[in-house]
Amino acid sequence: MKHLISQSEKDTFEIGSDIGRVLKAGGVVAVCGELGSGKTVLSKGIAAAFGIGGVHSPTFTLVNEYHGEMSIYHFDAYRIDTQGWTDSGFDEYLFGDGVCIIEWADNVGGILPENTVWVHISRGGGDDFRTITIEGEGF
Amino acid sequence: MNILAVDSCSNVATCALMKDGRLAAEVSLNDKKTHSVKLLPLIEQMLCFADTGIGGIDYFAVTVGPGSFTGQRIGIATVKGLAHASNKPCVAVSSLQALAHNLTSSYFVCPIMDARREQVYTATFRDGQYLENDRAIALSELLSEQDGKDTIFLGDGVPVFRSVIAERLGTFAHFAPAHLLHLRAGSVAELALRKIAVNDVCDVHALMPMYLRLSQAEREYLERSGEG
Numbered sequence: 001m002k003h004l005i006s007q008s009e010k011d012t013f014e015i016g017s018d019i020g021r022v023l024k025a026g027g028v029v030a031v032c033g034e035l036g037s038g039k040t041v042l043s044k045g046i047a048a049a050f051g052i053g054g055v056h057s058p059t060f061t062l063v064n065e066y067h068g069e070m071s072i073y074h075f076d077a078y079r080i081d082t083q084g085w086t087d088s089g090f091d092e093y094l095f096g097d098g099v100c101i102i103e104w105a106d107n108v109g110g111i112l113p114e115n116t117v118w119v120h121i122s123r124g125g126g127d128d129f130r131t132i133t134i135e136g137e138g139f
Numbered sequence: 140m141n142i143l144a145v146d147s148c149s150n151v152a153t154c155a156l157m158k159d160g161r162l163a164a165e166v167s168l169n170d171k172k173t174h175s176v177k178l179l180p181l182i183e184q185m186l187c188f189a190d191t192g193i194g195g196i197d198y199f200a201v202t203v204g205p206g207s208f209t210g211q212r213i214g215i216a217t218v219k220g221l222a223h224a225s226n227k228p229c230v231a232v233s234s235l236q237a238l239a240h241n242l243t244s245s246y247f248v249c250p251i252m253d254a255r256r257e258q259v260y261t262a263t264f265r266d267g268q269y270l271e272n273d274r275a276i277a278l279s280e281l282l283s284e285q286d287g288k289d290t291i292f293l294g295d296g297v298p299v300f301r302s303v304i305a306e307r308l309g310t311f312a313h314f315a316p317a318h319l320l321h322l323r324a325g326s327v328a329e330l331a332l333r334k335i336a337v338n339d340v341c342d343v344h345a346l347m348p349m350y351l352r353l354s355q356a357e358r359e360y361l362e363r364s365g366e367g
Contacts, residue, residue, distance in 0.1 A: 091255065092208065
């Protein structure tokens with residue numbers, strides 16, 4: 001387990017990139033943290049590690065797909081539970097050819113695979129201060 | 140009588156045209172899962188080469204599952220659209236039965252589709268007849284059932300589970316060759332022909348996906364991860 005400190009949006013992005021660099025096809029990153037904590041910024045950092053830019057929040061679309069040297073599937077599970085996740089066919093992405101990043105992953109945590117990397121972002125000690133915890137294979 | 144048969148329940152996107160019992164055309168694409176992009180052009184090109192317009196189709200056959208939920212929806216939505224526009228009936232075919240129909244044997248035939256988390260969508264056949272209906276179970280459970288029985292496995296679960304099956308069943312494990320391993324719309328069309336003969340057809344609005352859910356598997360998974 002790794003505990004890291006972010007003092008800016010840039011730091012959070014860089015931490016995301018560091019996570020991205022150790023991910024392989026079939027990798028899953030579960031990102032948890034309250035509104036505005038930087039989940040999407042961290043996701044952008046992960047995608048950047050694969051040379052993918054233009055990432056935006058999947059809040060309204062539930063999932064955004066990006067195809068580059070690696071396919072990135074970026075989910076927002078805020079409005080979904082495990083049943084909804086399965087019924088939507090989202091489960092099929094998890095064991096596929098790309099990397100899945102799931103924001104609000106706590107909602108579907110029970111059915112995520114064992115290789116999932118869990119990232120918790122929490123605030124405290126100033127507006128831009130975040131504690132980022134990373135658990136999983138390679139961390 | 141012309142049947143257009145379509146399947147996109149697994150890794151394969153495939154379509155076939157059967158004219159008066161003759162398999163006039165069959166196309167199968169097993170590359171990437173881009174069914175939503177490629178299925179309709181495949182159908183269009185195939186019909187074009189076979190000099191048949193969509194208006195010349197009398198029945199629209201499609202696999203309704205089990206399989207990938209997204210894949211099932213792509214195939215069914217495509218066929219619904221075509222059948223609705225041409226006001227013709229549909230024929231619902233099981234993807235597992237269509238797979239098993241690739242080869243008939245006095246051995247047991249078990250089509251297996253990867254349902255993730257060591258689970259499979261499967262059914263058991265012998266001499267072309269169902270012995271066990273379509274179901275979602277743990278691969279280990281299926282292998283216990285087939286222990287000591289000559290069984291031919293086929294479907295997209297084979298590349299994933301081949302070594303596990305061979306290890307567990309030893310010389311009783313057999314695998315379909317590459318050209319029979321995956322679902323072919325020709326098998327769907329042939330099954331549809333049989334269903335049409337007994338009037339087992341449906342209106343476009345009655346055509347529904349058959350979702351097999353891994354409720355048991357999910358429960359176990361939840362328990363294992365301490366959230367059940």
